[in-house]
Amino acid sequence: MLFPGVRRTCRGKVRSLRSLCRRLSSTRPPGPQDETRLPPADGTSPPEDSEPPAAEEPRRAWKEPSGFSVLLFPGQGSQFVGMGRGLLRYPNVKEMYSAAERILGYDLLSLCLHGPEEELIKTVHCQPAVFVASLAAVERLNHENPKAIETCVATAGFSVGEFAALVFSGAMTFAEALYVVKVRAEAMQKASELVPSGMLSVIGRPQAHYKHACLQAKEHCQSLGIQQPVCIVANYLFPDGRVIAGHQQALDFLQQNARRLQFMRTKPLPVSGAFHTELMQPATEPVREVLRQVEVRCPEIRVYSNVDGRRYTNEGHMRRHLVKQLVSPVKWEQTLHEIYERAQGEMFPHTFEVGPGKQLGATLQRCNRKAYQTYTHVDVVKNDVDQDD
Secondary structure, three states: OOOOOHHHHHHHHHHHOHHHHHHOOOOOOOOHHHHHHOOOOOOOOOOOOOOOOHHHOOOOOOOOOOOOEEEEEOOOOOOOOOOOHHHOOOOOHHHHHHHHHHHHOOOHHHHHHHOOHHHHOOHHHHHHHHHHHHHHHHHHHHHHOHHHHHOEEEEEEOOOHHHHHHHHOOOOOHHHHHHHHHHHHHHHHHHHOOOOEEEEEEEEOOOOOHHHHHHHHHHHHHHOOOOOOOEEEEEEEEOOEEEEEEEHHHHHHHHHOOOOOOEEEEEEOOOOOOOOOHHHHHHHHHHHHHHHHOOOOOOOOEEEOOOOOOEOOOHHHHHHHHHHHHHOOEEHHHHHHHHHOOOOOOOOOEEEEEOOOOHHHHHHHHHOHHHHOOEEEEOOOOOOOOOOO
């Protein structure tokens, strides 16, 4: 069952985004492979519901990543007040934030630049904020290093970052993807309010057994009278780096027994609920419904799914996994292994983290030091010239 209001507004809202989508169809600049997606030479727009014949859409041939680039998009938790300040001078960025204000119904740019922080960190705000800032960072990268965009052969995003990766790949438009993110964030916020829950970052010793620790935490919850407690690994980050999510009492148990469980460090994450667990089940139907209403295309470069670390193969595959992602662990470590797997002696692609924070670079360093040697973060704050907010 959708949360109240979602089903009533979804269809009309998505239809109203169509013209905006054509203006902001992708932050990746068009190349020869995109000629059929450009507006007609006479400036007219195609009918709203028209779709070009499949035969007129040549696909971009995949190339071996050696010497090319990979773009990684961060997820919730990377946001901070001031992000985006260094991006406003680049083409299309102000237009992206103006479009976001129309879609979201509030001034996202002002919230990102000035806060307050307690509002920015709310799920309903931070997911759209990270999404837009990440694609705005692509505009900066395209301005400063267009070759990185032209030679990109693969992309992936962490949780909500996966939507930015899909936009960059040409699989979704900016406006429609942002509307999906809006619905997703609102649904996840509502689901998280149903039961006290959260997420706990854990770095364990090699002998740590995460599943057994979660089992003990659930048994503790049952002793407190909690029915069907949830406590699972929700994010696989790097070897011995995990995020565990579930009922708050389970996470408290893990922190209190960290030494006995062979955890070197535990740190609660500033999120509102147990994302990527079954506690997000109430959020799946709103996301499934809105994904039925937007156009999803086969990506023009490789995009890797959080659900299993494998690349997307078709439109139905994307729709199913974007819903499943809500209640499934983010297999980021597995994704990085899939992206960077290569024969001994082969060069690694240049990796760009586009968006706020450097967490994905840190995980890449722990998963693959050789790939990290060509890592670059595209800053969303620093700017070489003065500018108005």
